[in-house]
Amino acid sequence: MSRLIVISNRVSAGGGAQGGLAVALTAALREMGGIWFGWSGEVTEEFTGHINFQRRDGVTTATVDLEQQDIEEYYNGYANRTLWPLFHYRIDLAEYERDFAGGYQRANERFADTVAPLIEPDDVVWVQDYHMFPLGAELRRRGVENRMGFFLHIPWPPRRLLVTLPEAPQLVRSLLEYDVLGFHTKEWLHSFCDYARDELGGTIDDDDVLTLDGRSVRLVAVPIGIETKDFAEIATQERALETCERVTRSAVGRALIVGVDRLDYSKGLEERFLGYERFLSEHPEERKEVVLLQIAPPSRGSVDSYQRIRSSLESLAGRINGAHAALDWVPIRYVNQGYPREMLAGVYRASRIGLVTPLRDGMNLVAKEYVAAQDPEDPGVLILSKFAGAAEQMADAILVNPHSAEEIADAIRQALRMPREERVRRWRSLMDGVTREDVFWWSQRVTDAIMSVPVRAEAA
Numbered sequence: 038m039s040r041l042i043v044i045s046n047r048v049s050a051g052g053g054a055q056g057g058l059a060v061a062l063t064a065a066l067r068e069m070g071g072i073w074f075g076w077s078g079e080v081t082e083e084f085t086g087h088i089n090f091q092r093r094d095g096v097t098t099a100t101v102d103l104e105q106q107d108i109e110e111y112y113n114g115y116a117n118r119t120l121w122p123l124f125h126y127r128i129d130l131a132e133y134e135r136d137f138a139g140g141y142q143r144a145n146e147r148f149a150d151t152v153a154p155l156i157e158p159d160d161v162v163w164v165q166d167y168h169m170f171p172l173g174a175e176l177r178r179r180g181v182e183n184r185m186g187f188f189l190h191i192p193w194p195p196r197r198l199l200v201t202l203p204e205a206p207q208l209v210r211s212l213l214e215y216d217v218l219g220f221h222t223k224e225w226l227h228s229f230c231d232y233a234r235d236e237l238g239g240t241i242d243d244d245d246v247l248t249l250d251g252r253s254v255r256l257v258a259v260p261i262g263i264e265t266k267d268f269a270e271i272a273t274q275e276r277a278l279e280t281c282e283r284v285t286r287s288a289v290g291r292a293l294i295v296g297v298d299r300l301d302y303s304k305g306l307e308e309r310f311l312g313y314e315r316f317l318s319e320h321p322e323e324r325k326e327v328v329l330l331q332i333a334p335p336s337r338g339s340v341d342s343y344q345r346i347r348s349s350l351e352s353l354a355g356r357i358n359g360a361h362a363a364l365d366w367v368p369i370r371y372v373n374q375g376y377p378r379e380m381l382a383g384v385y386r387a388s389r390i391g392l393v394t395p396l397r398d399g400m401n402l403v404a405k406e407y408v409a410a411q412d413p414e415d416p417g418v419l420i421l422s423k424f425a426g427a428a429e430q431m432a433d434a435i436l437v438n439p440h441s442a443e444e445i446a447d448a449i450r451q452a453l454r455m456p457r458e459e460r461v462r463r464w465r466s467l468m469d470g471v472t473r474e475d476v477f478w479w480s481q482r483v484t485d486a487i488m489s490v491p492v493r494a495e496a497a
């Protein structure tokens with residue numbers, strides 16, 4: 038029986054506060070047995086490769102500490118200041134530094150050195166996300182012949198943008214060492230194919246198998262989901278209902294519009310505020326009927342562009358509130374902190390509109406959580422960006438162009454006026470999708486795809 042080796046930048050801390058991805062990977066690891074390997078989040082004076090093993094929730098985790106220079110160049114540098122902006126189409130923010138690229142490669146070699154001895158012959162290796170593109174190739178170099186898959190949680194950028202990355206050809210070639218490459222959507226998969234075909238001369242057959250330099254890799258589009266059943270249940274339990282009531286009371290009869298996003302420029306928060314401002318200016322009669330509650334826990338505070346977005350949002354919220362507030366009403370409640378999942382579920386349930394308008398997003402799980410938390414008898418309306426991966430599955434949301442303040446304003450008005458019957462019909466169809474294609478469905482489909490690849494040693 039094959040064990041599963043999950044490799045990702047960070048390993049879940051376990052416990053009850055985990056997000057959907059951690060829950061799904063933990064479930065897959067529990068079922069197959071195996072190890073979850075990654076960076077501990079800690080810094081060490083000198084890299085030793087010492088592994089800290091722990092057993093949590095029936096899963097073995099194995100973590101290593103990194104040197105400060107690795108953290109600066111690999112994590113804060115190449116991952117967060119080069120790849121993240123570029124893969125979210127923001128070449129204006131991407132920094133192309135050889136030191137970052139070098140540190141990224143070095144950290145991946147260190148991960149490979151450390152994890153390779155833990156991998157047994159029958160194990161299936163599943164690497165997660167953009168921090169670890171070259172890890173598969175580094176493992177192959179160390180003689181690992183196991184079945185290996187990679188899943189990308191963010192978009193794959195269009196070819197015309199990717200060519201700005203000096204290391205793109207090597208990075209993409211290194212991906213050929215995996216057996217399976219997973220993306221959330223067909224769109225990201227096709228962008229990958231465009232690059233591999235038009236820049237590198239690869240060929241792609243009807244089954245989405247890419248062949249390049251004599252190597253073949255299977256491409257799959259499998260959208261990640263949430264732990265829908267649990268989340269819907271949480272939303273009806275005491276802590277969530279308490280929060281729901283508290284937030285509803287604080288809105289004193291007004292319709293709540295909710296946004297929940299890590300404070301990140303990809304999430305379109307400034308554009309969202311401007312769209313809401315447009316709604317307030319265009320519909321003065323409806324102004325005092327709504328409140329926007331934006332929850333935005335800070336992330337990656339050490340990277341400059343994140344500090345910039347934080348101060349820009351603060352001044353935007355201040356300006357909008359200054360221009361529109363009344364004695365008994367503030368249009369935007371902007372909360373710069375995180376809340377436990379149970380409370381988030383309650384906030385979603387209390388909100389008449391879920392406003393999810395990223396400029397680019399690999400998938401976007403908030404959209405799915407919002408749907409799962411609704412009261413089936415009186416559900417709210419999801420307004421969703423066309424440019425989130427989730428839009429491919431969620432056609433019954435009101436889909437908007439997040440760059441257009443007018444479209445956001447129109448969508449808010451449409452949602453506020455939507456009759457209950459239509460809200461129920463749209464929600465039912467969204468909820469069916471979110472239930473069918475949940476996070477367990479996702480991890481099963483991806484692991485099945487990796488397991489169906491013949492083992493190299495046998496194939497040879």
Ligand code: GDG
Pocket residue numbers: 056057058190191261297298299332334374375376377378381398399400401402403404406
């Ligand atoms: C990446 C991709 C892709 C947010 N605030 C709080 C909180 N959250 C939770 C949400 C949700 C998660 O964080 C955010 O997930 P998203 O999918 O929206 O976005 P990213 O963090 O950018 O994730 C994304 C995802 O990977 C998975 O593949 O969908 O496209 O960018 O679960 O609820 N959770 C708690 N308190 C908060 O205040 N507890």
